[in-house]
Every structure is written in structure tokens, then in C-alpha cells.
Amino acid sequence: MYLFIFSALLIIFQYVNSKNIIDKYEKDIDSFKTEIAEQEKTIEALEEQNFELNYFNIDRNDNALDYFVAQGYNTEQLINAIKEGLYNMNDYEGDDHPIVPFVSMTDSKLLINKVRILNHRWIVANFTDGEYWGEIFITYEIDENNDLKYKLVEYFMYPKVA
Template identity: 45%
Template sequence: MKQRIFMYLFVFAVLLIIFQYVNAKRVFEGLNKQNESYKVQVEKYKDSVVKLHHKIKNNTYFSLENNEDALSYFEADGYKVSELLPYIKDKLYETNEVSGEHPLVPYVSGENRKILINTVKFLNHKWLIANFSDGELWGEILVSYFVNEDKTIDFELSESFLYPNY
């Protein structure tokens, strides 16, 4: 009787080991398939990152932050670019506070609205582009700016356009 109990326990143990082996093998193969799909996704994402990097590089080509010659222009005059650019932006935004018509935007707003410059991007050491809006009309301006020796900033409108109001 004792032998039969050991034999049944042995058979049960063997069946349990076989079950564990088959189950572990199935789980292992499933994880390998999942890992392969992740590898494919990672390669796809790497390609996407490379494409986005090239797109960002192309989009920031005309940008003061990436233009060493323009940065050197300011640095040669003894300016710290990290302090100068916010100063120029502040001076440009101060033109929003002028009463009456905006001094840089050549369009007139209607119905007691005020045209304001919203966003500014420096193209190089001489030009910036800005968008403006009064809540209904909007457009963009290309502005030449000059940093004078007394640290005053002069702005001169180069081009402007107004988006059609549909």
C-alpha cells in the first residue's frame, strides 16, 4: 500500500512538472512574441524620432537661437543674448500699451477693440516676426529691429499682412 501511495505521488509529481513545463513554455513563447512586437515598435519610433529631429532642424533654421553668426553679432557688441532677447521682446510688447492705433501694425481695429502683438519669434539679429490680433482680425508683421548704443530699441515695420476674415 505504501508503494502505491509513493507511485501515485510520483505520477502526480511528474504530471505536475509536465504541466508546469508546458505552461512556462507557452508563457515564455508569448512573452517572446510580445517582445518582438515591441522591438518592431521601437524601430518604428526611432525612425519617427529621426524624422521629427530633421523636421525640427528645418523649422528652426531661421531662428536666432540656432544662428551662430547672429548671436556673435550681439556678443561682439558686449551684449548677453540671454538678457537681450527678453528685453527686446518686452520693448516690443510695450508697443501694445500705446493708446490709440498700434505703432507697428498698419491695420485699424473696429468696435473699440485694440490690436495686440501676441507672439514674437526672432529670425536673426535684425528681423523678427510677430503675430497680432484684436480678437476678430489677425495677421503677422515682419519687423526690423535695431539695438542702439544707449540700449534703446528701434522697431521698423518691413512687411505685414492681414488674414482674410471668413
């Protein structure tokens, strides 16, 4: 009789313990499924935001790329050459930057930091001397000698915030 009661208590204990473990696992699985669904929504929103942010970018502008391909250019090399042409302007002598129409107001030189090629004609870039920041809008073209020609169209410098 004692063996039967002991066995019944042991079976009831194992049943309750196993049920609690299974319930905990189910709760964990549900919470992970909820978290995964939220993360997937976040990823989807970030992908949409990334698409919107890259809209004005030559890498996503098939018409601009087709323009260069039709003229026989390797677009990857050309895009790198366009950017390098602007970055190479950072190596200048004196106070006047070759394309930025401002003079540094610190001991540092004005340098072009970031370049975004919008399409087969337009570029937006920012510049700084380490303390003051600004942006320039540039047009570019490739002449008959395959030389890049840059033309400053618009520019501004942010006022220094105290």
C-alpha cells in the first residue's frame, strides 16, 4: 500500500513538474515569436528607410548609369574617378580650395569630407575645416578628352552655434 501511495505521489510530482516545464517553454516560445515578429517589422521599416535615403544616388539611378554605359564608360571606375577627383582637390597649396568658395577660419585647411553623386550631372558634397561646416552643389561633365570638369553651382556654410 505504501509503495502504491509513494508511486502515485512520485507520478503526480513528475506530472506537475513536467507540465510546469512545458508551460514555461511554451511561454518562452510565444515571447520569442512576438520578439521575432517585432524585429521583422523593424527590419522592414529600416529597409524602406534605406531605400528612401538612397533614392538620390547614382548607384540606384538606372537612367544615369545607362547614360554612361551608352557612352562606353565602365560605371564603377567612372564613379570612383569622379569621387577621387573631388577628394584630390583637398591636396592644395595656399588658402583657397580649388572648388570650395570659402577660406578656412581656423588653422586647418578646408577639406571635402563626403561626396554623393546624384546622377550623371549633379554632385552634393560637404566640407569642413574641423570647426566650420558647409555643403556645395556641383555639376560635372566629361569633355571630349575624357577629362572631368567640375562646376560649382551653389554653396553655403552653416553658422557656428555657440
